[in-house]
Amino acid sequence: MKEYIYRLDFKVRDYELDMQGVVNNSVYQNYLEHARHEFLLSRGIDFAEYSDKGIYLIVTRALMEYKASLRSGDKFWVGLNLIMESKVRVTFEQDIYRSSDDKLILKGAVTGTCLNERGRPKFPDELLEKLGVK
Amino acid sequence: MKEYIYRLDFKVRDYELDMQGVVNNSVYQNYLEHARHEFLLSRGIDFAEYSDKGIYLIVTRALMEYKASLRSGDKFWVGLNLIMESKVRVTFEQDIYRSSDDKLILKGAVTGTCLNERGRPKFPDELLEKLGVK
Amino acid sequence: MKEYIYRLDFKVRDYELDMQGVVNNSVYQNYLEHARHEFLLSRGIDFAEYSDKGIYLIVTRALMEYKASLRSGDKFWVGLNLIMESKVRVTFEQDIYRSSDDKLILKGAVTGTCLNERGRPKFPDELLEKLGVK
Amino acid sequence: MKEYIYRLDFKVRDYELDMQGVVNNSVYQNYLEHARHEFLLSRGIDFAEYSDKGIYLIVTRALMEYKASLRSGDKFWVGLNLIMESKVRVTFEQDIYRSSDDKLILKGAVTGTCLNERGRPKFPDELLEKLGVK
Numbered sequence: 061m062k063e064y065i066y067r068l069d070f071k072v073r074d075y076e077l078d079m080q081g082v083v084n085n086s087v088y089q090n091y092l093e094h095a096r097h098e099f100l101l102s103r104g105i106d107f108a109e110y111s112d113k114g115i116y117l118i119v120t121r122a123l124m125e126y127k128a129s130l131r132s133g134d135k136f137w138v139g140l141n142l143i144m145e146s147k148v149r150v151t152f153e154q155d156i157y158r159s160s161d162d163k164l165i166l167k168g169a170v171t172g173t174c175l176n177e178r179g180r181p182k183f184p185d186e187l188l189e190k191l192g193v194k
Numbered sequence: 195m196k197e198y199i200y201r202l203d204f205k206v207r208d209y210e211l212d213m214q215g216v217v218n219n220s221v222y223q224n225y226l227e228h229a230r231h232e233f234l235l236s237r238g239i240d241f242a243e244y245s246d247k248g249i250y251l252i253v254t255r256a257l258m259e260y261k262a263s264l265r266s267g268d269k270f271w272v273g274l275n276l277i278m279e280s281k282v283r284v285t286f287e288q289d290i291y292r293s294s295d296d297k298l299i300l301k302g303a304v305t306g307t308c309l310n311e312r313g314r315p316k317f318p319d320e321l322l323e324k325l326g327v328k
Numbered sequence: 329m330k331e332y333i334y335r336l337d338f339k340v341r342d343y344e345l346d347m348q349g350v351v352n353n354s355v356y357q358n359y360l361e362h363a364r365h366e367f368l369l370s371r372g373i374d375f376a377e378y379s380d381k382g383i384y385l386i387v388t389r390a391l392m393e394y395k396a397s398l399r400s401g402d403k404f405w406v407g408l409n410l411i412m413e414s415k416v417r418v419t420f421e422q423d424i425y426r427s428s429d430d431k432l433i434l435k436g437a438v439t440g441t442c443l444n445e446r447g448r449p450k451f452p453d454e455l456l457e458k459l460g461v462k
Numbered sequence: 463m464k465e466y467i468y469r470l471d472f473k474v475r476d477y478e479l480d481m482q483g484v485v486n487n488s489v490y491q492n493y494l495e496h497a498r499h500e501f502l503l504s505r506g507i508d509f510a511e512y513s514d515k516g517i518y519l520i521v522t523r524a525l526m527e528y529k530a531s532l533r534s535g536d537k538f539w540v541g542l543n544l545i546m547e548s549k550v551r552v553t554f555e556q557d558i559y560r561s562s563d564d565k566l567i568l569k570g571a572v573t574g575t576c577l578n579e580r581g582r583p584k585f586p587d588e589l590l591e592k593l594g595v596k
Contacts, residue, residue: 074347075228077242078346080347085521086495089487090207093208093486093487094208106266108208118528120528122487122525122528124524126524132347133240208480211480211481212477212480213379213481213534214379218361219357219390227352242347254394255391255392255394341492341496341499343495376534376535399510400508401508
């Protein structure tokens with residue numbers, strides 16, 4: 061099992077299932093987004109507060125490999141790692157596992173940047189410090 | 195504070211917010227549905243299993259009164275009561291409260307019935323027994 | 329067939345279906361919201377612009393009666409009427425019909441108000457004029 | 463401008479916006495899924511019908527590059543190309559453009575396969591014929 065710096069537990073909700081009885085592909089991105097925001101909160105970074113200030117954390121690329129499906133009643137967890145690819149680019153490795161047997165459900169990589177008040181890519185120093193990458 | 199036979203705790207996820215920064219009106223129905231299904235599970239009734247058998251629990255009416263908004267980071271809970279209105283009609287009273295101060299956010303009433311394998315309104319006896327209304 | 333002052337055509341998208349193969353109950357509220365906003369736009373009222381100005385059109389109550397289900401591939405339309413219930417309360421009657429046979433799918437009534445920049449219920453005069461109720 | 467074998471027009475719906483006032487990242491996957499299903503329908507392939515028969519078209523990988531944002535009121539279109547990568551793997555190139563100026567919003571590549579009634583990867587012959595790749 062890969063190691064992660066952050067983990068968040070979830071349970072499938074039936075309204076997330078599609079007509080095949082499995083979680084719809086797009087819903088996994090919701091899970092990953094929520095896990096990222098909760099991770100940021102755990103480091104003292106409030107996504108909504110930054111948005112209010114005109115500082116936007118934005119996603120520029122998302123790659124998802126679907127390995128198996130989640131179904132009604134399944135519990136699962138998202139594991140997260142953080143890779144600073146450059147001064148203005150961060151990638152969140154985010155993988156989803158079914159809790160009952162730690163089976164890999166999805167391998168994800170979500171890359172983003174931060175736009176400052178003037179719309180230019182720049183991570184505020186305090187944000188990098190809170191992420192422990194400075 | 196009203197009394198409820200079942201309660202489920204949630205936290206707002208940022209993807210549920212709309213451009214006004216509050217939980218979108220339609221998302222509350224997702225919360226109510228998930229709370230109903232978890233309540234049913236707590237009584238040994240698996241919504242997905244019944245669907246597989248061709249027995250459908252369906253909603254015929256939903257009334258929602260929006261009292262206040264939920265925002266990013268808010269924790270909240272759904273309280274649930276069950277009223278058998280007739281042999282073939284059940285209403286779930288479902289109210290949503292913000293957890294920090296138990297402020298009422300939404301008053302809901304969701305009425306439904308059960309369609310058996312032949313598409314006729316009829317609650318299976320075992321289902322009524324599990325709900326404790328028989 | 330009831331008469332409506334506005335009508336909007338839609339088609340079901342498969343991601344809106346749930347595991348029973350029908351449009352999920354909460355999705356109908358999305359349809360109704362989109363129809364309201366398009367109706368407002370047709371009268372020169374841009375919901376998003378008002379939000380930017382700090383004027384909020386908010387929903388205080390939604391009633392939905394589910395008469396029949398929509399399925400994969402179904403085309404449907406939303407009919408809309410407007411009732412000014414008081415100076416600060418408007419109800420949108422919004423009904424959904426399957427296009428192939430005009431079968432009634434959902435009867436809806438969505439009540440709302442307008443909060444001005446100071447958070448008080450008040451419809452701007454120009455908005456009432458555009459709605460033709462002044 | 464790249465050439466596509468299929469194009470579908472859309473308009474942003476306000477419930478798809480997030481608190482930053484732009485279409486939420488996960489919603490683009492809904493757009494892409496709907497465009498794929500409409501493309502398949504245009505070739506006489508009904509996704510829902512295949513699901514009913516126990517034949518599943520599934521996504522194994524999705525890559526999305528976010529180039530710019532869609533906002534309230536924006537019209538846009540999805541262009542689609544089809545690449546048979548092997549006998550059991552197909553990739554849909556799917557790009558999103560804002561209609562007003564054909565600005566590129568998203569570059570997507572969605573790879574999938576088909577599981578037959580026995581859960582094995584295999585495209586039915588008639589499906590390949592309808593897609594014009596046999």
